[in-house]
Amino acid sequence: MARSINTRRKLINTGFAWAVGLLIFFPILWTILTSFKTEAIAIAAPPVFLNFDWTLENYQVVMERSNYSRFLWNSIIIAGGSTILGLIIAVPAAWSMAFVPSRRTKDILLWMLSTKMLPAVGVLYPIYLMFIKMGLLDSRAGLVVVMMLINLPIIVWMLYTYFREIPVEILEAARMDGATLKDEVLYVLTPMAIPGIASTMLLNFILAWNEAFWTLNLTAVNAAPLTAFIASYSSPEGLFFAKLSAASTMAIAPILILGWFSQKQLVRGLTFGAVK
Amino acid sequence: MATKASRSAARLMMAPAVVLLLGWMLVPLIMTLWFSFRTYLPLRGGDQGWTGFDNYVRFVTSSSFWPAVQTTLFLVLSVLIITVVLGILLAILLDQPMWGQGVVRILVIAPFFVMPTVSALVWKNMFMDPVNGLFSHLWRFFGAEPVSWLSDAAMPSVIMIVSWQWLPFATLILLTAIQSLDSEQLEAAEMDGAPKLKQFWFIILPHLGRAITIVILIQTIFLLAVFAEIFVTTGGAFGTRTLSYLIFQRVLESQNIGLGSAGGVYAIILANIVAIFLMRIVGKNLDN
Numbered sequence: 001m002a003r004s005i006n007t008r009r010k011l012i013n014t015g016f017a018w019a020v021g022l023l024i025f026f027p028i029l030w031t032i033l034t035s036f037k038t039e040a041i042a043i044a045a046p047p048v049f050l051n052f053d054w055t056l057e058n059y060q061v062v063m064e065r066s067n068y069s070r071f072l073w074n075s076i077i078i079a080g081g082s083t084i085l086g087l088i089i090a091v092p093a094a095w096s097m098a099f100v101p102s103r104r105t106k107d108i109l110l111w112m113l114s115t116k117m118l119p120a121v122g123v124l125y126p127i128y129l130m131f132i133k134m135g136l137l138d139s140r141a142g143l144v145v146v147m148m149l150i151n152l153p154i155i156v157w158m159l160y161t162y163f164r165e166i167p168v169e170i171l172e173a174a175r176m177d178g179a180t181l182k183d184e185v186l187y188v189l190t191p192m193a194i195p196g197i198a199s200t201m202l203l204n205f206i207l208a209w210n211e212a213f214w215t216l217n218l219t220a221v222n223a224a225p226l227t228a229f230i231a232s233y234s235s236p237e238g239l240f241f242a243k244l245s246a247a248s249t250m251a252i253a254p255i256l257i258l259g260w261f262s263q264k265q266l267v268r269g270l271t272f273g274a275v276k
Numbered sequence: 277m278a279t280k281a282s283r284s285a286a287r288l289m290m291a292p293a294v295v296l297l298l299g300w301m302l303v304p305l306i307m308t309l310w311f312s313f314r315t316y317l318p319l320r321g322g323d324q325g326w327t328g329f330d331n332y333v334r335f336v337t338s339s340s341f342w343p344a345v346q347t348t349l350f351l352v353l354s355v356l357i358i359t360v361v362l363g364i365l366l367a368i369l370l371d372q373p374m375w376g377q378g379v380v381r382i383l384v385i386a387p388f389f390v391m392p393t394v395s396a397l398v399w400k401n402m403f404m405d406p407v408n409g410l411f412s413h414l415w416r417f418f419g420a421e422p423v424s425w426l427s428d429a430a431m432p433s434v435i436m437i438v439s440w441q442w443l444p445f446a447t448l449i450l451l452t453a454i455q456s457l458d459s460e461q462l463e464a465a466e467m468d469g470a471p472k473l474k475q476f477w478f479i480i481l482p483h484l485g486r487a488i489t490i491v492i493l494i495q496t497i498f499l500l501a502v503f504a505e506i507f508v509t510t511g512g513a514f515g516t517r518t519l520s521y522l523i524f525q526r527v528l529e530s531q532n533i534g535l536g537s538a539g540g541v542y543a544i545i546l547a548n549i550v551a552i553f554l555m556r557i558v559g560k561n562l563d564n
Contacts, residue, residue: 149297
């Protein structure tokens with residue numbers, strides 16, 4: 001008796017949750033479907049869902065017309081470069097804060113977090129001016145640095161919360177067994193830290209990929225990543241829903257896939273360890 | 277345990293991160309402060325010297341200031357209410373036993389990974405377009421006149437787009453918090469015959485308190501800076517000009533750096549007020 005009630009409840013939950021889930025996901029699904037339609041079918045009334053002739057034409061058109069690969073490459077370089085650069089700077093910092101904490105460690109961590117709160121628009125012109133003066137405007141190098149700096153607090157924080165979970169006793173045990181500092185770092189700490197470092201990389205890659213204030217304001221042609229590529233579709237030109245969908249799908253597909261792997265890290269990273 | 281040598285090594289390891297962030301914070305901040313006290317029009321005569329607090333006064337007394345403040349508050353509050361309320365409901369729903377929980381979770385979280393320019397454009401064209409958008413098809417189907425969403429109901433439309441982007445974030449964090457709830461407590465309440473609503477009100481909601489606070493604070497910081505969603509949909513027209521968009525227009529579109537910088541200083545102060553609360557919570561969490 002009790003079991004059948006439970007099964008029924010589970011069935012209702014399942015149905016309801018799937019309906020809500022699909023509703024929330026629908027805009028993405030619709031975009032992906034539309035990207036395979038012809039322009040005429042994309043605006044057909046009533047709308048067509050699955051029973052149309054699937055075509056890859058839009059992808060071809062978008063690739064030819066706007067040099068998609070260059071934007072993609074810029075996105076990869078900016079997101080990847082800033083993540084790697086950020087890690088090189090953040091790993092030692094987080095490491096020392098987690099294993100050799102001093103009285104000021106907490107203050108430094110909180111101060112780092114506070115730099116993240118600085119509204120970008122408040123410092124837009126100074127950065128813009130410095131970029132012009134240093135010839136960095138519309139350059140990948142400039143954006144890599146800016147993207148690294150805005151994400152550095154999150155990288156340090158995430159790494160710090162991961163490193164702090166490594167028990168110090170293990171280090172002491174290794175030392176007792178005569179491990180040198182080099183052995184300690186290379187053979188004891190690094191293997192334990194790799195999962196944390198990997199999740200940090202993943203989340204920061206996603207954040208940098210989707211960043212749409214600095215990438216729109218500091219690039220024009222050469223260094224423009226996918227965020228700018230999509231923004232160029234904001235002025236409509238005849239029938240363009242299917243092409244817009246194809247372009248959008250190409251811009252979000254890589255990150256949707258990465259994002260699915262990073263759900264758990266997302267919580268920790270974006271709440272600065274306050275929710276785990 | 278830490279020796280003197282390891283302490284100075286630790287300082288050295290921290291130095292690059294600290295120095296870089298210090299520079300990233302101070303240099304632009306000082307420049308913004310400097311410009312905010314000057315008449316600076318790069319396209320019309322350049323830097324024309326000190327002007328005292330004129331820019332600050334002009335920014336606040338301009339006719340677009342109060343509407344922008346109202347728009348900002350309206351946007352932030354609406355999105356917060358929508359995402360937190362729906363987020364709690366969704367988190368509770370996703371916490372129930374069901375088939376395919378993992379897949380549903382992925383479906384719900386997906387919008388967070390869509391870049392802001394894409395979600396704004398997809399909503400603007402494929403859903404809100406008054407002629408070919410899905411909403412217009414739906415409206416016509418029910419015999420109603422299609423609505424020009426982004427001009428006639430611009431603010432609700434932008435709120436809807438931004439809420440769609442941030443609902444996954446709220447849901448995910450609240451779900452994580454719910455899952456850490458001690459199930460024995462709920463079972464005990466169940467045994468005592470407490471109705472579901474009471475269980476929610478007296479056990480689940482208090483448990484979620486801290487997570488809700490964090491969601492509100494973090495989202496506020498990001499929502500105050502919403503940019504791309506307005507940039508590609510309305511361009512600040514039809515009453516969607518927020519404070520940060522107004523500053524952006526002053527700086528880059530009308531090239532009035534002094535005025536824009538004064539606005540920037542206001543925005544920085546505003547963001548810092550929110551930040552102080554967030555830091556307190558996070559700081560407390562560091563202690564234990």
